[in-house]
Amino acid sequence: MRTSKIAAGIAFAALLAVSSACGSDDSDDSSAAPSGRAALPSGTAADGSMNPVTVGFHNLEGGSISLADVRLGFEAGVKYVNEHLGGVNGHPLKAIACKTDGTPEASVNCANQFVEQKAVLAVQGADFGADAMLPVLKSAGLAELGSFPLTPGMDTAVGDAYFMQGSAEEGYAANLVQLKKLSASKVAVVMVDNPTSHETYDKVISPAAVKLGLETKVFYVPAQSDWTVQSATVLAWGPDAISTYVAADALAAVPAFRSAGFSGHITAGSNTEIIPQLDPSVLDKVLFSAPYYLPEFADIPAEVRGDIDAFAEYTSGLPKDGSVTQRQTGFYTALMAAQLLRDVGTKTDPLTAEVVHAGVKTWKGDRQPFRTNGWDCSKPSWPGTTACGTGNVYATPGADRTLAPLPDQPVDISAVLP
Template identity: 75%
Template structure:
């Protein structure tokens, strides 16, 4: 799952493709949109609706900015969106450290404290918690599945941005739209990379009529050497999954004479550090419109404004995109609970889990597309939606989304 891990560690989880626009404030099949139109504050005299939130913090990999964004979203929901139909939203925040034991510990806390839904920030040990949550009929909602168990836990987990499979496929679809015919795929040499190329990237390239070749590189590569090796094959486009080395890899390919398109994942934080000439035809992807993007669609701008307002007090220098992931995740969780509580006076873990399986709506926050948890956007996965947005820096280094976004990958689905 190299695309998701590399992207998350750089700035945030990123994947997805395809989708259509919707009208904020309306819904499909009884569900409303997850638009962020302000309303009234929650009534603190009413009983709270409790959810769990698990996230990597304090271990070797620590992503507190996701929690910071999540907490800001809870505040926004309770102050401006009326909570959960008047009831305050309460979260049980639990830190994990990538070990199965820490994730199981969180799951037990959520069950004991009677959470009705679990929201996942980032957790590489999450698969170990699935038996505990399943036994309690407690569903998980999140932005992106980082682990294979969560990616395929159909009926128990629901991820609102798509699957890693879609992310890999979208890269190729976008490069072909831009005229690519011979694509070099550059990946860190790891078992997950080999599996992803063999099962997803290679077959998708064949369906698109692209000539593709994978180049596996070691971590912390000598990029002058790697660039020469890759370019000796003669590609006209590059699809890279080396986010941690993006700051070195992209200039190396340009210095070696490559002038075609390069996909660089979600590592938008390297943009200010690179020369504009190097960034020409470099594509960055995101599961939703980012504050850094120029020309944000009118329907999305209020979402960006709310996020900016409610995270304004956070320390400077943190990952804005990780904060946006947390903010987005709790907005989707709250939207689900509002939709379900509108039909039932009492929310339980079991009733929420059952309702999640058919939940759908017209437009997610920060996006123009809707979701439908009854129809996984990639077969056999827990992806309720899709919608990868590609953008390229202009001379001013502002990221301008390409035309015809989000990318439609229907032609390469198995």
């Protein structure tokens, strides 16, 4: 089942999600710090007299792509952990921040720094050179933890790397499960024409559709398409739902299908940046997905509301023109790293890299930050991957363009597991 092509293709899609998924990224700070949020309950600060627990944090902040807001969110999360959550069983949480530029050499340099400075865990924000770190981390007994693997090696390094969101494969399968729940029976799958897309459809999407009893047909399109032509071709097949995997062309594709007369559900991935640019009538029945509840969602579950409020409070001082989505990813990752260290550290103090590496293999919990469901690192949530978590949240814009989560979220993909 596992191939590097599928993992690499999803890596690019995931980067788009991290870097541009939030429609409010370049607006005011209302989504990051809603005026009606509740005051945070009193918390407990870490004990500054105790030795810190050190992790190494590596993140892409050089080269042609820079995701500095992931780091800023991570740092805000560490501050929240230390000021409000008691640190790591009283110990302050400390991070060695190391910037990468997408090259293997930069990531290896970070890995060496983490080993030399005796970090007990390597934590990834987003790093396209991360696969090169694996031999260094493994030789030092350091486990890798992150939100989503952007590279094939990290995606398949079972036993050495752990990522808290659902897997790449799950994202494709969840799309079909959600459409099935909305009574779809004939789904057109629109993908950019490249080897990754062909393999993804054959290995993941088509088998999942068979298990769900869905009829699907894939339409491969050029990287830059004439969507008047493409929409006519797709609709000639007569689908009652459309799944699009054309992130760069989402703004053109969605209105083209509507202009051609299609009124059914369209899934548009994490490309919520198109919402402010389209008329609400075009957005009716357009579905967007996220790994967890976003600050701009309406009707956020009560158990998640506190996480959103904490995130808003601890990122309220950051520049308003940054990416809320990137910051939430970093904040989430910091909280999960601290939770792992607390859970493992209840039995061993002081913590060591070897203890953390052994402990994460059986680590599980009831609820992740910004989610309603838990995680289990004792077995991959999709076979052959390093995913500990599962569950995507689907939402659709209302008349005011506010995203409202659909019922029964996150999506349960157990019926389509291989």
